[in-house]
Amino acid sequence: MMNEELKTRIIEIEDKFNLLKPYLESYSEYKGLINIQSRFCFSPDFLVVGINPGQGAFDEMNWKKSDVKFPNRILINPRHFENLDLDWLKYGNARKNGEWFETEKKVKNRFPKQFLEILFSVYKQRTGRNPILEQNRTDFLKFANNVVYTNICPIATNNETELKKIYKRLTKESELNQIWNGSVENFFKQRTIDLILLLKPKLLICVGFSVYKTLFSNKPNQDVKVFESHEVVKRRNADFPVNVITFSRKGAWDVKKISDLVAKRLIDQKPFNLES
Incomplete structure (x- = not known):
């Protein structure tokens, strides 16, 4: 699949987020919309999925400014499209x-x-x-640019607690009830599944147990800080089997174990085209 076609399909997914912006901008917890935080490609080496973006881009935009501005890092925004490095x-x-x-x-x-x-x-x-x-x-950098980074929810906040407050507020917006398909959380989960099915990554990395639980409705053993599994991403009649590595993001990460599992899962993939 060519990148131009991928871009068009991703914009179709992201377009559903634009309906929320007039409501989000009135919430004090809201710090912008940030979806894909890297370059994108079909069948990346791995797709990294977190819960939601932090407030860093918002703080950078509003440093010593009186008029509040919100990051709008979605592909339909040409400025964002030109700055898609990881x-x-x-x-x-x-x-x-x-x-x-x-x-x-x-x-x-x-x-x-x-x-x-x-x-x-x-x-x-x-x-x-x-x-x-x-x-x-x-x-x-060739390798790094074959990694795609996104989140379950593109709404940037200071922390996950503030994201949950936004979810509750959105639930109370009666004009939006028809788009949720059950719940606000499920709306964002389905957009993430759409992206996974579109990109078809070789490996999926869940940053945090809550990401794994959201995507696969399974409760992980929280005594195990890093684990791998084989899952099936499902949406309507589309099933996509994928290897998954999940790790706790609390405290210091077990970088060695995570790295070893990722390298092991990618070992059979075509090696990089290195210069001699």
Whole structure:
């Protein structure tokens, strides 16, 4: 599937979010709409799914400004479409005033920092090369740009508690009742399933037990901080079997175990087209 066709299909999914914006912008907890936070492609090496975006983009837009502006990072927005590099790779995201490869600099955000460590480890296991070294960075970026990153819900908030407050408020908006198909949570779950069925990733990574529970209606054993499973993503008459790795996002992640499982699941995939 060509990227232009993929873009059109993703915009069709995202268009349903636009109906919510007039309501969301009146909620104090709302910090913008952010859907895909990376480049996108058909059959990516893995699709990473979290619960919802944080407030970082909102804070950046409204620093020392009196008029509140909300991030609108969906593909129909041309500015967002032109800036689709994986969020974790962007300058100053993982490291304070630093590039993604400047690991000696102070950590700014543990979330992208830990995910970069996972990508570094998987890349090393598959290639035997250190992605930090200048001669390997271009090849590492080829790998990183075959990773797609999104969330169950595109509504950015300070935390998950505020997201739940927004869900409750949306439930009370009588004009929106006809679009929920059961519940607000189910509405966003179905949009995520639509995206999974469209992209058909080789591997699905659930960032947090709540993501796994939402997508597959299974309650994980919370004593096991990292686990793998084989699941079937279902929507109407479409079934998509996929390998899934799920891990707890509380505290320090078990980066080694997560990386080893990801590398193991991708071991049979075609190796990167590395430069000699």
